[in-house]
Amino acid sequence: MSLLMHRRFSILGLACFMLLIGPLHAGLSGFMPVGSGMALAQDTASEIDYDAWEKRADAADEVIEADNANIEELDQLRAEIVAWRTRFSEAQSGGSNALQTVRDQIAALGPAPAEGEEEPSDIAAQRKALKERLAKLEAPITAANLAYSRADGIIRGIDQLIRDRQTRALLQLEPSPLNPARWPETATAIWSGLTELRAETEENWASAPQRAKLRANAPVIVVLGLLGLLLMLRGRIWTEAAATRVQVGGATAARWLTGFALSLGQVLLPLIGLAALTEAAMLTGLIGRKGDQILGAVPVAGFAFFAALWLGARMFPRNEKVDPPLGVPYERRRSGRLYAGLTGLVLGLWELVRQFAETFDLQAGTRGVLTLGLVIAGGVLLMRFARILRRPPEDTETEDTDETTAGYQSRVTVLIRRVLVVIAALGIVAAMIGYARVSEAMIFPALLSLQVFAFLAILQRMLFETYVLLTGNRESGRDGLVPVLSAAMLFILSLPVFGLIWGARWTDLTEIWTRFTEGFTIGNSRISPSDFLTFAVVFAVGYGLTRGLQSTLKTTVLPKTKLDVGGRNAMVAGVGYLGIFLAAVIAITSAGIDLSSLAIVAGALSVGIGFGLQTMVSNFVSGIILLAERPISEGDWIEVGGQQGIVRDISVRATRIETFDRTDVIVPNADLVSGTVTNYTRGNTVGRVIAPVGVAYGTDTRRVETILKELAGVHPMVLANPEPQVLFVGFGADSLDFEVRCILRDVTWKLAVLSELNHAIAARFAEEEIEIPFAQRDVWLRNPDALQPSQPQAPTTNTTATDTVPPSAASSTAPEETAPSGTINPLLRGEADTDDSATDAPDDGDDI
Incomplete structure (x- = not known):
């Protein structure tokens, strides 16, 4: 049966139906490494006979050089060399604990004396003995490294020889099957x-x-x-x-x-x-x-x-x-x-x-x-x-x-x-x-x-x-x-x-x-898939313990302390960052990765941090400062960079603010630390609301003051101490301007209280027949006859379109010179209403 087809159909059957590979087992088994070499790989504990290996390696080199063996013989030879290479690979890692112990002992003796200097005789004797033992322990590893390199080269040579034969056979030009002959x-x-x-x-x-x-x-x-x-x-x-x-x-x-x-x-x-x-x-x-x-x-x-x-x-x-x-x-x-x-x-x-x-x-x-x-x-x-x-x-x-x-x-x-x-x-x-x-x-x-x-x-x-x-x-x-x-x-x-x-x-x-399982080398450390698995398992366990500790602190321990909500959240976040960092360090150490070998990488990263990552590092450090000093906490009403809202989350890089129109604004922590931040609810929620009010000229100002103070004092959200204040702030262009200033129990109700006060003021002024004016203007046409069609017009008296306005407004808008004669087009006559009102809209029109 064709070995190639057996291999393909066997693998396809194995992937599709694990129960159907019985008829294909004979074909598939032909591709597994067999022969006496497998027994060599199993006897890993025995001493390696390097003389026998050298003879077998020389014979393998001769076979590759002669290029006269068939594919089956090359596969058999390759399986045997792979078994030798497996033993050499295991010998490379043998005695690693003893080697590390001797190296630590030599390091404990301190640096060797410089040229021309001497050290105590007992220390010199110990150093010499340790170096001799270190050389003795390193000798088998060195021999295994050399033998492994040669075995690996022979295997690559056999693979290349087989690939060359397959390529030549594949590209062989045969007689065309269309030839009737x-x-x-x-x-x-x-x-x-x-x-x-x-x-x-x-x-x-x-x-x-x-x-x-x-x-x-x-x-x-x-x-x-x-x-x-x-x-x-x-x-x-x-x-x-x-x-x-x-x-x-x-x-x-x-x-x-x-x-x-x-x-x-x-x-x-x-x-x-x-x-x-x-x-x-x-x-x-x-x-x-x-x-x-x-x-x-x-x-x-x-x-x-x-x-x-x-x-x-x-x-x-x-x-x-x-x-x-x-x-x-x-x-x-x-x-x-x-x-x-x-x-x-x-x-x-x-x-x-x-x-x-x-x-x-x-x-x-x-x-x-x-x-x-x-x-x-x-x-x-x-x-x-x-x-x-x-x-x-x-x-x-x-x-x-x-x-x-x-x-x-x-x-x-x-x-x-x-x-x-x-x-x-x-x-x-x-x-x-x-x-x-x-x-x-x-x-x-x-x-x-x-x-x-x-x-x-x-x-x-x-x-x-x-x-x-x-x-x-x-x-x-x-x-x-x-x-x-x-x-x-x-x-x-x-x-x-x-x-x-x-x-x-x-x-x-x-x-x-095999290459995948051997891994790769970083510095003096070799990283293999098993190391990755160890790292993943240890880090997952550490991460899970960290999350469990955070949950316990947040739900059980911290609520029983006198810390506020912001302090609790800061402590929980700090425990999380510390736990993840420790979990990563322990996982790297457990995987056998020498952190000292990463010093060069760390130095390169420091250069990158100094240039490309400085913004990220700045935000990270600012986040740590916010969690430690807690100038703002989750739930605070703050204003930063023209944005107002409630702080919902403080992370290491940025802070999330939810505005009053229910949108999220992500503010970098560096802006919160270096910029100006207004915290309306830091420490307590007491705050002030100002309600501007305007009345018509001629109104009794003392009466207005009494009414406004009465309305502010009866609102349940307004504090009685200090009592509300009503200020007559000036003479406006259209009204007499007042301000009602109240201290609220909870400043987050500011807009709601302002709305209720405006409703109460409008209703009470209507009852008291106190007029709330609106802006009015006079329109005076200097040359109205120029706007008419060019036709003879009867002489008329100069007129001015004037609406009723307060005395002050009339005096401020009346022309002093005599206007030229002419007529006024009825379509052009009228009053210029503006959107100005006696009371300006509040600065913060958002709803809380």
Whole structure:
């Protein structure tokens, strides 16, 4: 069986169905590191024989230099070298505690004396002994470092050698399969292979022991054959009907998950049936050695076919009421199911053809003719899938516009469509020219990738339905954090599968994983994934303890103290910042990161802070000052930078103020510390309100004062001590101006009290027949006859349009000179009303 196809289908089966990898285990196990080298990796506690290693390394260098070993031998050699490298890696970290102890002891002795100076003999003796011990401890680590570097170089050399061979084989130009001269040769090769299979069967049938074995196994063969036929013919129908019946019964998460579990039988049952038929054929004893190789590829081909049918049924459901993952219109689903089944058929036949070619060692040109039809069929299927993924017909008119404005998913779909078309066209052309391996490496991996993408979409839907089942909230689940992170994790986990499909070797993936687990070095510290995990766990525990302590202080301890609300909040915030800082430091130390190695980074950051981050640092320090000094607290009514509002939150960087029109204003803490801030409620809520009032000229001012003082004194929010004041502040242009000044119990009621006082004043003045004037003006036309049409006019007496105004206003606006004679257009006569009132609007028109 083809190792390449076994690897691809095995990985795909492992990702799709963990219960279905039995038939594929033989193929997958061929890629695991095996051989005597594994035993070396397990014996980590034993001493390393560096002489034996040097001999093996020299032999490996000779093999790489000669370049005459096959792929299997190179894989075996690589596995052995990897085992050696594992031992060297473990030896590098051995004795780290003892080394650190000796280094600490040397540091405790103090710096070594300078040249020409001497130190006490006992200290010198201790220093010498410690240095000798340090050199003895460092010697094995140094040897392990050197051996590790050589092993790593040999592994890279083997990988490069294998990649070069694969590249040369991939780019090999074969005779064009379109040449009719190759067709009779291909037909002869096929007939020769079939004849050889028939000869093996006839030879086994002629053997008496084989016939006896057939008779002994006949009952088992019959049972397995009938069971296999039943499961293959009816298994899919049973499970598909059960799954559809469950899902159509209701659009709930439980029903969808139940239907999904039942639908897995569409692959599992037919594959079990195929395995039963294959086993029955094996038990007959009539299949020869090469027949066994061909028959061994049947389960892999069957899995490709049945998995494709299942994916097609899930991605393009038959029932219109079932929502498909990609939202494909119902009229296209039938075509989607058909193309999915044909994809599985093409992939299955490809595996059988490849296995046939490898079993009978067909020539490259003959194999190209055999696979040409499958390559063309695969390319056509890719184009048909690209057509299915296009937008519905009603959206084709605006396709170009939609591609630039569509969402992320739509853009990805468009990209996939274009890639499929390009791969299909290039693959078919390459196959016709004679690059058969290039075409196979493009068409069939693309088909497998489509299947993986479809399976990922189904898995994502399964995770979403599971989340909905656990939370009971379908709406929030669509954009919830857990489903989104799960989808991202699925894609990351699928990357190795895509790598294997597109030609990566298993050893390439293991090498990447080895590099990842080794981590990277910062200064004298090596950071590995386990260190990241330790850091995350310790920091999460410290963060949780900090939040718990904050909650306890805020709800249990601090309310029983005499601190005000602002002081409590400041203490809780300070505990939070200190706890998070300590949690980070402890987590870094627990992960084994040497903070002293970050000194250079810290120095560079200090330069950046001095320039680009100075504003942020200024706000941070200002936030600490606000929390410590507490000039403002949460709930205070303040005014800063022309903005008034209630302080809702004080963080390290900025303070959030909620204005009286219910909008949030974010004020940097530096502005609160360095700027002018008015705090209306700091210490207490007592404040003053001023109500301006204007009355007409001629009104008794003492009477007005008495009325205003009486009205202010009866309001429940106005303090009696100090008592309200009424001031006669001046003679206005239109009125006699007064001010009512009251001290309120709660200044946050300022605007409400001002409104109520104005209502009371207006009602009382109406009762007392005290006039509240409004602004009035006289309009005097100096030359009204110039505004009339040019026609003879009778001489008239100069007139002035004057309305009744107070004496002062009249005297201030009356003209002193004699106006020229003329007439006044009635349309131009009138009074000029202004918006000026006797009482000005309050400065702060906001409502609290």
